[in-house]
Amino acid sequence: MLVAQQVLSVDLDKIKSITSDITSENYYPTLLSRFNNFDTTLTAKQMHLLYYGKYFQSFYEPSSLYEEREQMFELIKQKDLSSALIHGKLAFEADxxxxxxxxxxxxxxxxxxxxxxxxNYQFLYYALVGTILKTGSGKNSSEAFVIMNISDEYEIISSLGKEIRKHKNIDGETDCFKLKKGDDKVLNSIKKLYFNIAIPLMKVE
Structure with a gap:
């Protein structure tokens, strides 16, 4: 059980309290049902509760190999989209x-x-990307983006149109990515991004 647990800007205790109230519109199973049904009226706060609230859900296993997800991407590479979709749906059911x-x-x-x-899936994807980006500036370890899965780091970087040049862990719970220079002058101002991986580490422990 976590006591007064906060990871940078993410207050896990507060999230647990809010999403455990069965009478609340923010009760976690209620929010998850709306998410799974592509409810575009979910607020930014509710997306925050969903993403970080999965810490307390039985389906959250950051050490998982996500075999169905990886099989989906392997079949996408082979251009077998119908089969890929079958595995993708199973991956979605899992997490x-x-x-x-x-x-x-x-x-x-x-x-x-x-x-x-x-x-629908594009909406869910970018809503969660936005949720992560709101947790910090990503400019240093004290303002790092807080993520729930290591793979989310790569999704954030990709969603920003950037490519990784180099990666290192700097203090056990912060990953720093040096980024490649591209054609976009605005994006080239982003040379490094920092991600906090404390939550998946805590769950694995």
Whole structure:
């Protein structure tokens, strides 16, 4: 049980208290049902509760190999989109808040021209990307983006249109990524990004 547990700007205790109240509209199973049904009226606060509140859910296993997700991406590479979609749906059932899974499902539906479904998964993906980006500036370890899965670091970097040049862990719970220079002058101002990985580390322990 966590006591007064806060990771940078993310107050896990407060999140647990809010999402454990069965009478509240922010009760975790209620929020998750809305998320799974692509409810676009979910607020930024509720997305925050969903993403970080999964710490207390049985499906949160950051040490998992995410075999269904990886099988989906392998089949996407082989251009077998229908089979990829089957594995993607299983991955979504296992952890609906995993960014890489959401992006894979978006790709499958987009290539299969299931445009409404693609739009739904794109919405969930970018809503969670925005949730993570609101936790800090990413400019240093004290303002690092707080993530729930290591793979989310790579999704954030990719969503910003950047590529990784070098990566290192600087203090046990902070990853620093040096980024490649690209063609976009605005994006080139982002040379490094910092991510806090304390939450997945705590869960694994």
């Amino acid at each position: 609906p808040l995993d960014l890489k899974t959401l992006f894979g499902l978006y790709l499958c539906h987009q290539h299969l021209l299931n445009l409404r479904e693609a739009e």
